[in-house]
Amino acid sequence: MYPESTTDSPARLSLRQTGSPGMVYSARYGSPKRQLQFYRNLGKSGLRVSCLGLGTWVTFGGQITDEIAEQLMTLAYENGINLFDTAEVYAAGKRSSLVITTKIFWGGKAETERGLSRKHIIEGLKASLERLQLEYVDVVFANRPDPNTPMEETVRAMTHVINQGMAMYWGTSRWSPMEIMEAYSVARQFNQIPPICEQSEYHMFQREKVEVQLPELFHKIGVGAMTWSPLACGIISGKYDSGVPPYSRASLKREREFSVKAKVLKSIKIHCRLPRTSELNVSYHLQPWCLRNEGVSSVLLGASSTDQLMENIGAIQVLPKLSSSIVHEVDSILGNKPYSKKDYRS
Numbered sequence: 001m002y003p004e005s006t007t008d009s010p011a012r013l014s015l016r017q018t019g020s021p022g023m024v025y026s027a028r029y030g031s032p033k034r035q036l037q038f039y040r041n042l043g044k045s046g047l048r049v050s051c052l053g054l055g056t057w058v059t060f061g062g063q064i065t066d067e068i069a070e071q072l073m074t075l076a077y078e079n080g081i082n083l084f085d086t087a088e089v090y091a092a093g094k095r096s097s098l099v100i101t102t103k104i105f106w107g108g109k110a111e112t113e114r115g116l117s118r119k120h121i122i123e124g125l126k127a128s129l130e131r132l133q134l135e136y137v138d139v140v141f142a143n144r145p146d147p148n149t150p151m152e153e154t155v156r157a158m159t160h161v162i163n164q165g166m167a168m169y170w171g172t173s174r175w176s177p178m179e180i181m182e183a184y185s186v187a188r189q190f191n192q193i194p195p196i197c198e199q200s201e202y203h204m205f206q207r208e209k210v211e212v213q214l215p216e217l218f219h220k221i222g223v224g225a226m227t228w229s230p231l232a233c234g235i236i237s238g239k240y241d242s243g244v245p246p247y248s249r250a251s252l253k254r255e256r257e258f259s260v261k262a263k264v265l266k267s268i269k270i271h272c273r274l275p276r277t278s279e280l281n282v283s284y285h286l287q288p289w290c291l292r293n294e295g296v297s298s299v300l301l302g303a304s305s306t307d308q309l310m311e312n313i314g315a316i317q318v319l320p321k322l323s324s325s326i327v328h329e330v331d332s333i334l335g336n337k338p339y340s341k342k343d344y345r346s
Helices: 066-078 118-132 151-163 177-189 208-221 255-271 282-292 306-321 324-334 341-345
Strands: 039-041 048-050 052-055 083-085 099-104 137-142 167-173 197-201 224-228 296-301
Touching: 039 296, 048 052, 048 296, 052 066, 052 306, 066 306, 083 296, 099 118, 118 137, 118 151, 137 151, 137 197, 151 167, 151 177, 167 177, 177 208, 197 208, 208 224, 282 296, 282 306, 282 324, 296 306
Parallel strands: 052 083, 052 296, 083 099, 099 137, 137 167, 167 197, 197 224, 224 296
Antiparallel strands: 039 048
């Protein structure tokens, strides 16, 4: 869904040289202050990432102007966000304080321009770095499994690009726990570098993988989770409360399924004692819910305006107030809490 960057033009923006991570220097949002206070290790690696990251599939997808894209990147950075997923960014003087990721799988139409073969991983990452105007990325993700390529070849190729200084770490995206475990086992068998993180969809209506399957991998082999779509394509944000416009992401889902989710969300808003402030939409208070899981290193946000981004960032203040009783209330209404085999045994 989110391929490696394919834009052939030079990088679209430079971060404004103002302030440092975690400090707000925008007159519109008040005096300088630390906004984002939470940083976590990516899996059990030593890489520290902000618990909220900026996903640029919206920011750089042609839906907004270069000027707005620059404003979003700068505002995110100044509010403590250091993680940018698939960013076409030129960050003169600030590269060491950023964590930039990219994905490899879809590249071109030719058979050799997609997948996770050694050829495509090396050539695809080189091409991405040229377009991004970067010497390296912090994490390169294998953007879905490749049944046509032996796991050993993929693992060795990822190890190669890391050893060559093109990436610092590698991770997976949309891989099953079994596939991740296979990659880890192959890496250990041949003295290669294993993945440190799985990127997965996670929200109130899609829970089992991140809440049950990935925590087991986190404790066994140190693989963390970087999640996306915390607002379930806009359902949780209330974006479609007045109806679903044609051709939207929500319209692609089954109508009945969408209706049920909307009703459940409405019940949560009415009955749960959610912590709230006058400035924030109650829907965004449900966003930090994704961060309560210890294995979730960062939640990727999508934003198309500065107001939307600031609302998303502001919601992080709710995380310490998300008590076990509130989580239990939400779980009771959702009725979809997944259980591991260990839960059943106990």
